[in-house]
Amino acid sequence: MASEIIKQKINSKEEEEAAKVEIWKYVHGFTPMAVVKCAIELRIPDILENHKTPMTLAKLASEIGCPQPSLHRIMRFLIHQKVFQETPAGYAQTAVSRLLTSHAKNSMADLVLLGTNPVILAPWHKLSGWVLGNKDLPFDAAHGTDLWGFGAANPELSKLFNDGMACDARVGVAAIVEGCPEVFEGLTTVVDVGGGNGTAIRGVVEAFPWIKGINFDLPHVVSAAPASTGVEHVGGSMFDLVPKADAAYLMKVLHDWADEECIEILKKCKEAIPQDTGKVIVVDIIIGGEEDDDLKGVGLLCDMAMMILTRLMFTT
Template sequence: MALPNGIESTQELLDAHAHIWIQIFNFINSMSLKCAIQLRIPDIIHNHQKPITLSEIIDAIPNINKSKSHCVERLMRILVHSKFFTKIKISEDENEKLEGYWLTPSSRLLIRDEPINVAPFALAMLDPILTDPWHHLSEWFENDDRTPFVTTHGRTFWEQAGEDLRLNRFFNESMASDTWLVASVILKDCRHVFDGLKSMVDVGGGTGTMAKAIADSFPGLKCSVLELPHVIAGLEGTQNLTFIAGDVFESIPPADAIFTKVLIFDPNIYDF
């Protein structure tokens, strides 16, 4: 059988085929990660305080259907390949090949009880309400909708979040969890950026996680958070932290500095 036009060798054919397969099944990695977080596997390993066997993980997963417990090994194999966990020999007996699973730097960021953890961010970004628009991308190219989110859900992201309490809650929690990580780095290694500032406005600052961290670290700096009304509803400021309801595309309060973090998202998918 002749090779497809433009492909010059069997190896090139196989490489092209493998490349397609890799792209097709890439979603398995992210969905396996989502599953691990939902089953709290990083927390289970962390709470064990040492490498843990597969059977111990299965026993620690709440509400697992025991008839499906053999599939946990397949899940862990994917997550080891993705470098979220590592396998370690835990028996000194050369005749006993007992291995346990342990955390990597990435999975340590998924432990729920740690001050810095991005588990809420991962779960939010992989929620069907945010992943479904990708399935309508080709449809969006053929219509007049502003974004695929509108094509999928019939309204903009912000309109949806303003009425969908679940979306508003988990999106705000996801932004806050990611912000704790960024704030820890900024306040450790970039403190000089704030020298001499007397006022700062965090544009699109969510529920104020970043602004509060900065305000707490620099008591003489007056910080403001500019956000949509439904995002900051019910939030109270402090002596040097205030919340301002508004729209960044209409006006920004005056200040010595403007702070933005992940303000501009992909406009082709959502509505930012």
């Protein structure tokens, strides 16, 4: 009996120690995000990639043009986080840091720069107010306007947002054209509704060159979108009129809106496509996978981000 009580005490002591370690991770939960942003701003992934072979601290510091001591601490942290690795010959890239280079095909650097931008971070401080019933979304409460209105008035943030979205669109559309090419069979025109800077529809047109693509988004978004062969940029609001096409493609758009607004968007899409053969193609994020699955964790993180930015939640 006495030994059982002692064992329980030891267990609860160990549990408490482990819990304290967990809490320290929350105390400094922002740190990994901020230090990865710092590495991107210092162009460390690009410098290591261009160098081709591992770099010593002295060489990396001279390439960046910074003193060694702070850089050493940054690299020590990011090596512990497995963002970079240390080899006998010096610092080297990992699969993670390669995704943080600026020109890699699957680069996610712009997405990190978007998520760590002060404009996107400010609404997190309004989250509890929103849960308690404040009428303004956290983003709106922090900035006095919604995400799209803020983007219209702030071209720099709008570009950051669209470049960030494009990171994911590149990967998403590549998976779709490879995994479900039959979806595009028989189509000669596709309108990407809320297509951002046109990355996704460009991917569709490159894969199926007989398709004429229309990138449809708010006027301030399409006016800054790069020109692309086979893609016409059209500005407007999907709540007013969607340009006519054989199919309407909605990627990561419906999750931004409440049910009534989604119905309005889908009605406009229906009006834009042929009544007998038309298609609406919806691509969106869902929360799936097992409880301890990393992907499920990412889905839940995205759901929290949607809670501060827009009206809807991800579904399962």
